[in-house]
Amino acid sequence: MRISALEKYGLRCLLVLAKEGPDKQLSIAEIAEKEGLSIPYSSKLLSILRKAGLVQAARGRGGGFSITRRADDITLFEVLTALGGPLVEPHHCSKYAGNLKECVHIDRCSVHDVLDNLADYVEQFLNDTTLEDIIRADKTGYLKKADYKIILSKNSLQDKLTG
Amino acid sequence: MRISALEKYGLRCLLVLAKEGPDKQLSIAEIAEKEGLSIPYSSKLLSILRKAGLVQAARGRGGGFSITRRADDITLFEVLTALGGPLVEPHHCSKYAGNLKECVHIDRCSVHDVLDNLADYVEQFLNDTTLEDIIRADKTGYLKKADYKIILSKNSLQDKLTG
DNA sequence: ATAATACTTTACTTTTTTGTAAAGTTTTTG
DNA sequence: CAAAAACTTTACAAAAAAGTAAAGTATTAT
Numbered sequence: 001m002r003i004s005a006l007e008k009y010g011l012r013c014l015l016v017l018a019k020e021g022p023d024k025q026l027s028i029a030e031i032a033e034k035e036g037l038s039i040p041y042s043s044k045l046l047s048i049l050r051k052a053g054l055v056q057a058a059r060g061r062g063g064g065f066s067i068t069r070r071a072d073d074i075t076l077f078e079v080l081t082a083l084g085g086p087l088v089e090p091h092h093c094s095k096y097a098g099n100l101k102e103c104v105h106i107d108r109c110s111v112h113d114v115l116d117n118l119a120d121y122v123e124q125f126l127n128d129t130t131l132e133d134i135i136r137a138d139k140t141g142y143l144k145k146a147d148y149k150i151i152l153s154k155n156s157l158q159d160k161l162t163g
Numbered sequence: 164m165r166i167s168a169l170e171k172y173g174l175r176c177l178l179v180l181a182k183e184g185p186d187k188q189l190s191i192a193e194i195a196e197k198e199g200l201s202i203p204y205s206s207k208l209l210s211i212l213r214k215a216g217l218v219q220a221a222r223g224r225g226g227g228f229s230i231t232r233r234a235d236d237i238t239l240f241e242v243l244t245a246l247g248g249p250l251v252e253p254h255h256c257s258k259y260a261g262n263l264k265e266c267v268h269i270d271r272c273s274v275h276d277v278l279d280n281l282a283d284y285v286e287q288f289l290n291d292t293t294l295e296d297i298i299r300a301d302k303t304g305y306l307k308k309a310d311y312k313i314i315l316s317k318n319s320l321q322d323k324l325t326g
Numbered sequence: 327a328t329a330a331t332a333c334t335t336t337a338c339t340t341t342t343t344t345g346t347a348a349a350g351t352t353t354t355t356g
Numbered sequence: 357c358a359a360a361a362a363c364t365t366t367a368c369a370a371a372a373a374a375g376t377a378a379a380g381t382a383t384t385a386t
Contacts (some may be wrong), residue, residue: 327386328385328386329384329385329386330383330384330385331366331382331383331384331385332381332382332383332384333380333381333382333383334379334380334381334382335360335378335379335380335381336366336377336378336379337376337377337378337379338375338376338377338378339371339374339375339376339377340373340374340375340376341372341373341374341375342359342371342372342373342374343369343370343371343372343373344369344370344371344372345368345369345371346367346368346369346370347366347368348365348366348367348368348370349364349365349367350363350364350365350366351362351363351364351365351376352361352362352363352364353360353361353362353363354359354360354362355358355359355360355362356357356358356360
């Protein structure tokens with residue numbers, strides 16, 4: 001379980017634009033320079049962010065990229081999902097079944113269930129963190145932080161199935 | 164950010180042994196068969212688990228693997244860390260600096276800070292989940308689950324540095 | 327129009343991760 | 357002691373991810 005390079009670098013590029021706000025744009029070269037990345041790699045990252053609708057591009061002379069929404073309206077969840085996909089593969093049991101066509105735990109896979117719970121849990125954190133929070137931390141040195149007082153309860157798997 | 168194949172398969176192999184308890188052992192062939200994995204791949208997974216001290220091996224005829232501790236004494240954090248390493252690279256800023264030798268945000272990297280917070284947060288969940296919880300869920304259909312009532316607070320970065 | 331600027335797309339190389347194969351070592355049984 | 361069972365190690369092949377390069381397309385200024 002690891003944060004990918006694409007996620008880290010892509011987030012950093014987006015933060016550069018987030019600091020500028022939706023009304024200002026920067027060229028790939030400017031963004032690459034600010035983050036110490038190569039121009040081709042920055043192009044790739046920005047292309048992914050554009051396809052996800054997080055930034056928009058203006059082509060031609062005087063063009064560049066701008067963020068599509070305000071920093072306080074974009075969550076870390078959106079950004080990391082755009083760059084790295086979901087934490088758990090949607091069809092884990094069919095994709096990672098080893099030699100067999102289907103997971104041996106096809107009827108009830110508690111590993112999958114616990115990983116799904118973890119994904120939900122992580123999503124909660126990521127949805128509670130906006131780009132604005134990160135920008136503010138840069139300026140003030142204070143970062144919003146989960147308080148590690150997690151309430152654990154027993155929930156029925158059946159609840160999830162029936163909604 | 165993704166759960167790796169090694170983490171998922173490794174966890175499954177360990178769970179097979181956890182269900183048997185520390186006093187019973189199974190051969191690689193038996194474990195592979197139960198999880199629908201190839202024998203060479205299972206060997207690799209069990210080798211990693213052995214080096215991490217989570218299982219022990221008895222060689223020779225009649226040998227096999229057994230878990231070293233009870234299922235309720237092994238957390239998901241230990242298992243996933245053994246199989247996949249930490250969520251965030253320890254020296255992210257020096258390793259993923261792009262073209263430069265050091266991260267451009269070397270003095271204060273709020274991206275790194277927020278990812279460290281995420282790692283701590285995830286660790287909390289993983290430390291609260293034992294192999295026994297997963298085994299129980301297999302039997303009963305009930306899985307312990309974080310209640311999504313996360314208390315967010317503002318914490319000083321300085322707090323982290325000074326302890 | 328034309329040239330310069332700047333995004334876009336495709337293809338390719340390198341590195342890492344996954345997964346397999348085979349030869350080696352240890353222990354037990356006959 | 358020899359053979360079989362079973363773990364161990366090393367090396368290798370295949371697939372995915374990371375990162376680079378180059379040719380293409382759109383826009384604007386002259």
